[in-house]
Amino acid sequence: MKILCICGSPRGKNSQTKALAGKVLKAAQAQGAGVEMVDLSEARIKFCRACEACHQKPGCVLRDDTNTILAKVLKADGLVLASPVYLNQITAKLKAVLDRSSHFVHCMCLVGKYLAVVTTNGGGGGTQVQAYLKHYGITVGAQCVGGVDAKGPLKPADVAAAAALGKELVAAIRGKKQYPDQIESLEMQKQYFRKLITLRKDDWPYEYQFWKDQEWL
Numbered sequence: 001m002k003i004l005c006i007c008g009s010p011r012g013k014n015s016q017t018k019a020l021a022g023k024v025l026k027a028a029q030a031q032g033a034g035v036e037m038v039d040l041s042e043a044r045i046k047f048c049r050a051c052e053a054c055h056q057k058p059g060c061v062l063r064d065d066t067n068t069i070l071a072k073v074l075k076a077d078g079l080v081l082a083s084p085v086y087l088n089q090i091t092a093k094l095k096a097v098l099d100r101s102s103h104f105v106h107c108m109c110l111v112g113k114y115l116a117v118v119t120t121n122g123g124g125g126g127t128q129v130q131a132y133l134k135h136y137g138i139t140v141g142a143q144c145v146g147g148v149d150a151k152g153p154l155k156p157a158d159v160a161a162a163a164a165l166g167k168e169l170v171a172a173i174r175g176k177k178q179y180p181d182q183i184e185s186l187e188m189q190k191q192y193f194r195k196l197i198t199l200r201k202d203d204w205p206y207e208y209q210f211w212k213d214q215e216w217l
């Protein structure tokens with residue numbers, strides 16, 4: 001079992017978010033999972049240029065660290081998305097990575113995988129950012145096991161919640177847990193893209209073929 005964390009803080013080793021996400025990974029590792037932290041402060045990430053080449057064939061045409069990171073996501077069973085709250089949103093660097101995963105949305109590439117969300121903030125905005133990242137999970141086909149949000153300096157309760165989240169993530173992956181409230185949202189997402197991919201099959205032939213290969217069409 002592999003669990004990958006992508007941390008969007010620019011503060012590297014000083015990041016509270018990375019420290020908290022590290023507790024999630026540590027707990028997952030204690031349950032037997034292989035874990036990896038991708039620290040975006042060390043990554044070269046360019047912005048999406050909307051060329052749409054990713055809908056024609058796998059991967060992004062831009063040359064930086066994004067393709068490597070997205071390939072790791074596809075190989076992982078579980079994904080931890082971690083970000084400090086910046087003006088009530090995720091950081092721009094994490095958003096840039098998510099924008100570059102647009103093909104994951106069209107093909108719901110994370111069906112069968114599980115997501116956990118980690119946020120920290122100075123006092124507010126965690127609820128919106130947690131909701132945003134959980135919704136991203138639905139758009140790419142993943143079920144979210146939950147999240148941890150820390151306000152201000154990390155407290156023992158935050159660390160305990162992060163450890164519980166790591167344990168829950170491993171248990172969900174192992175037990176192929178189903179979250180009934182999310183199944184409905186995933187089905188609606190699938191219905192929407194089933195129509196769109198069919199409508200645009202001449203523009204996106206490789207994605208159309210992917211849907212056919214999955215027997216989703």
Ligand SMILES: Cc1cc2nc3c(=O)[nH]c(=O)nc-3n(C[C@H](O)[C@H](O)[C@H](O)COP(=O)(O)O)c2cc1C
Nearest residue numbers: 009015016017084085086087088120121122123124
């Ligand atoms: C540009 C910027 C914007 C921020 N916006 C918010 C915000 O909207 N709400 C909030 O509560 N904290 C905000 N903060 C505080 C951070 O979310 C908080 O310090 C966080 O724990 C930093 O995480 P890190 O150590 O992982 O980088 C902001 C900080 C920065 C630098």
